[in-house]
Amino acid sequence: MSSGHQEVTGNVNSFNSFNVLTHNNIVNFVTETDAEGRQILQWLSPLEPQQRHQGVRTGRLDGVGHWVLETNEFRKWSDTEDGCNEPVLFGHGNPGVGKNASQVARLFV
């Protein structure tokens, strides 16, 4: 398994350490995990979406798309205590934008 780890390191989904938010602090996940823990994470998935999020973050402008958070749709959906029965919020991009629709949508996420 450790050799598998080595192989994966270096490709797109490399298993690097990443910071994870908990409710009150930031922990470095990998250093806190034992050898078996690292194998388990690799077993669960070789993908590392945190890295991608960091990449998107650096190419993004603060404040862009924040209007979404103020919409009734978003508020209704995100407030479970208010009794919204639909668990899914679907943010759809303009079809005319073509492939850029998802890139536009990425500004918001």
Place this chain on the structure above:
Amino acid sequence: MIDSLCDRAREKDIAVIGFYCDFLAQQEQSTINILGAILKQLICRGGIPEHIREAFRKAKKEFGGRGLRLPDLVEITKKAIVSLPRVFFCIDALDESTPQHRRDLLESLREIVLVSANTRIFLTGRPHIEDEIMKHFGEVVRIPLSPTQDDIKGYLEMRLNRDTDPSAMDDKLRPDIMRIIPEKISEV
């Protein structure tokens, strides 16, 4: 949006999980890999639960280490999620995954939210996948995502300020860019 949700998560006990689908990574972004990546983020909060360690040890014994199967992964994720008070999944550009991966992912997510009423899923993608989402979830809350003129201008300013070749810019080109691009995008 993940960051905004994370800001709120700092105040309350909320888990925010993000995943970006990428057309160029369609093969490696299989349903099982996506869901596994989601689960990894979920369990990062409190260490790896014992039931997952057990499942791993069991799989390791079989055939010298069997890979995960989707139904098992869904069950593990359900177990991991029920103890969490609130979870937000944000999956972006769902239309960039293959139709089969998308179908299996939506079905898996539906099964997961059934056991956790406080889980919320934010999906983005082109409008044509709405029918597929509806097929699994019945009703959805819809929100059109298109940048405002201010969003576009702010983004252009940032990119122009970061231009590695500022000598190519002049007093006429910059205002032209700032005027024409937001206009053109609004026409699309």
